[in-house]
Amino acid sequence: MRSEDRFINRAGIGLRAASTAVLIFLHFPILLIFLYAFNTEEAAYTFPPPGLTSDWFGVLLNRNDFWSALGLSLLVALVSTMIAIVLGTLAALAIYRSKFFGRDAISLMIILPIALPGIVTGIALRSALNLSGLNFSFWTIVIGHATFCVVTVYNNVVARLRRTNYSQVEASMDLGASIWQTFRYVILPNIATALLAGGMLSFALSFDEVIVTTFTAGQQQTLPIWIFSQLQRPRDRPVTNVAALFVVATTLIPILLAYRFTRESSET
Amino acid sequence: MISAPPPLAERRGLLHSISIVLYRFPFLSVIALLLPILLWIGVIYLGSLTAMLTQGFFYLDGFTGRIVREFTLRTYQELLLQQNIDIFLRTIVMAAAVTFTCALLAFPLAYFMARFASGRTKALLYLGVMLPLWSSYLVRIYAWKLILAQEGIIGWLANALGLTGILDAILSIPGIGGPSLSFSIVGVYIVFVYIWLPYMILPINAALERVPKSVIEASGDLGARPGYTFRRIILPLAFPGVVAGSIFTFSLTLGDYIIPGVFGNSSYFIGQAVLVQQGTAGNIPLAAAMTVVPILVMGVYLLGARRLGAFDAL
Numbered sequence: 186m187r188s189e190d191r192f193i194n195r196a197g198i199g200l201r202a203a204s205t206a207v208l209i210f211l212h213f214p215i216l217l218i219f220l221y222a223f224n225t226e227e228a229a230y231t232f233p234p235p236g237l238t239s240d241w242f243g244v245l246l247n248r249n250d251f252w253s254a255l256g257l258s259l260l261v262a263l264v265s266t267m268i269a270i271v272l273g274t275l276a277a278l279a280i281y282r283s284k285f286f287g288r289d290a291i292s293l294m295i296i297l298p299i300a301l302p303g304i305v306t307g308i309a310l311r312s313a314l315n316l317s318g319l320n321f322s323f324w325t326i327v328i329g330h331a332t333f334c335v336v337t338v339y340n341n342v343v344a345r346l347r348r349t350n351y352s353q354v355e356a357s358m359d360l361g362a363s364i365w366q367t368f369r370y371v372i373l374p375n376i377a378t379a380l381l382a383g384g385m386l387s388f389a390l391s392f393d394e395v396i397v398t399t400f401t402a403g404q405q406q407t408l409p410i411w412i413f414s415q416l417q418r419p420r421d422r423p424v425t426n427v428a429a430l431f432v433v434a435t436t437l438i439p440i441l442l443a444y445r446f447t448r449e450s451s452e453t
Numbered sequence: 454m455i456s457a458p459p460p461l462a463e464r465r466g467l468l469h470s471i472s473i474v475l476y477r478f479p480f481l482s483v484i485a486l487l488l489p490i491l492l493w494i495g496v497i498y499l500g501s502l503t504a505m506l507t508q509g510f511f512y513l514d515g516f517t518g519r520i521v522r523e524f525t526l527r528t529y530q531e532l533l534l535q536q537n538i539d540i541f542l543r544t545i546v547m548a549a550a551v552t553f554t555c556a557l558l559a560f561p562l563a564y565f566m567a568r569f570a571s572g573r574t575k576a577l578l579y580l581g582v583m584l585p586l587w588s589s590y591l592v593r594i595y596a597w598k599l600i601l602a603q604e605g606i607i608g609w610l611a612n613a614l615g616l617t618g619i620l621d622a623i624l625s626i627p628g629i630g631g632p633s634l635s636f637s638i639v640g641v642y643i644v645f646v647y648i649w650l651p652y653m654i655l656p657i658n659a660a661l662e663r664v665p666k667s668v669i670e671a672s673g674d675l676g677a678r679p680g681y682t683f684r685r686i687i688l689p690l691a692f693p694g695v696v697a698g699s700i701f702t703f704s705l706t707l708g709d710y711i712i713p714g715v716f717g718n719s720s721y722f723i724g725q726a727v728l729v730q731q732g733t734a735g736n737i738p739l740a741a742a743m744t745v746v747p748i749l750v751m752g753v754y755l756l757g758a759r760r761l762g763a764f765d766a767l
Binding site: 195196200201203204207208210211212214215217218221229230231232233268271272273275276278279282283291294295297298300301302303304305306308309310311312313315316317328331332335358363364365386389393395396399400409412413416417425429432433436437440441444 | 468469471472475476479480482483486487489490491493494495497498499500501502504505507508558559561562564565566568569578579580581582583584585587588589590591592593594595596597598599600602604605606608609647650651654700704705707708709710711715723724727728731737740741744747748751
């Protein structure tokens with residue numbers, strides 16, 4: 186038996202082909218969105234598109250329902266993310282060094298809103314609204330979103346704090362800094378990029394959420410709800426194509442940034 | 454005469470005293486830090502879950518259309534109706550099929566990333582998995598509406614390759630077929646697999662990354678051929694990762710109503726049934742009772758997953 190048979194350091198052709206195929210499978214639908222945004226056809230999804238035009242971008246520009254849905258989604262994502270950052274950071278600071286009874290219960294509690302199927306979270310919040318007699322509003326959407334966004338910030342910050350040396354905090358306190366000063370000048374610089382990454386993921390999560398939102402939004406339209414209604418109303422196909430492209434392009438930016446922040450910090 | 458400086462606590466006032474107390478008694482600071490999240494998730498979220506479970510014990514009066522707030526088990530009994538059991542079974546079988554397919558598709562890429570890619574290639578591959586995961590869920594669903602439409606790229610490809618017969622044969626299977634892929638259970642299955650696939654790739658990859666190279670080399674040194682090493686060393690060590698990924702694919706499929714709503718036919722999945730009950734039917738008690746099924750299924754699933762060591766792979 187030749188000894189090199191036993192150590193394979195190059196992937197076989199089968200593995201390479203399978204990996205490439207899966208990567209193509211993951212990406213070609215997104216690429217197709219770019220193509221269809223320029224489609225001249227109004228009533229069908231014929232492939233290949235019969236002609237290309239950029240006219241639909243102008244049409245979308247004048248669609249106020251799209252822009253107000255976008256505005257609402259951005260605002261909801263911003264406020265939910267801010268709440269998630271505060272709650273997630275505080276929880277992470279409490280959890281990361283202490284080993285008290287119930288610590289696992291709290292971790293589980295934070296993960297639960299995202300671990301349970303979205304429909305459960307949705308109907309639970311809807312039931313609570315129904316029982317408490319509250320009306321749907323901007324804040325009912327935000328409450329739902331912040332609840333499942335906390336986990337992204339919490340996870341990022343806990344992971345970073347575990348890699349931070351606690352003696353820095355002890356030194357700061359020994360030298361007479363207040364808890365606030367220690368947080369501001371020692372802890373915050375350490376967790377800043379983790380906060381940014383967690384915050385961006387939280388923003389993306391909220392911006393994209395539709396399942397829970399359906400139950401807490403009432404008649405209000407966030408962007409995902411707008412797209413969902415377009416999906417069920419095929420007469421506006423060209424507008425939906427362009428809106429889809431717009432959404433893909435805008436969500437790419439925070440993802441790429443979050444990726445850079447987490448990578449830079451894990452390399453140093 | 455030089456007077457001694459005042460003790461730190463006096464010099465800095467009340468805020469500083471609080472600092473010192475919190476620093477000396479970490480337990481107090483833990484409680485202070487945890488209070489907001491306990492109030493938020495504990496009260497709002499767990500409170501909502503309780504509200505939901507309570508609603509399940511109320512019932513909808515069929516004549517007045519009002520919800521009667523009296524304790525009853527009749528709403529939960531309605532879950533046992535044949536039509537509802539069909540919905541639960543259909544959803545669970547779909548979740549199992551999607552999970553299995555995702556594991557099959559995810560493994561080669563996760564394995565390639567963990568064992569053969571490094572440096573820049575590895576970073577790019579991660580980005581290649583993360584991008585679809587985080588780009589808009591609805592837009593990706595929309596993309597599949599374009600792909601699966603009768604006149605779309607799949608139909609075009611089938612036509613170009615002379616495979617229209619196979620496509621028609623799949624679509625004519627009773628129960629899962631339909632007029633086109635974009636209105637059939639087959640279509641629902643394809644889109645579910647696509648949408649949840651990244652959730653399977655990442656945990657499998659994480660598990661494979663943790664397999665020490667020395668173990669693989671030791672296996673080779675002891676005379677095992679690569680195939681044997683793969684089956685007896687790598688696969689068992691990666692299995693907790695597969696189970697961890699399956700928690701996502703299974704749970705997400707159980708709770709989704711968008712994909713079956715957009716691509717499915719008239720046979721409902723759990724999510725759709727819940728949506729219809731709480732919306733047009735106005736039957737929040739039944740909707741609440743129905744969500745108990747995915748919660749129970751996931752509860753059992755998570756217990757099993759913990760036994761298989763999936764939580765260490767998350």
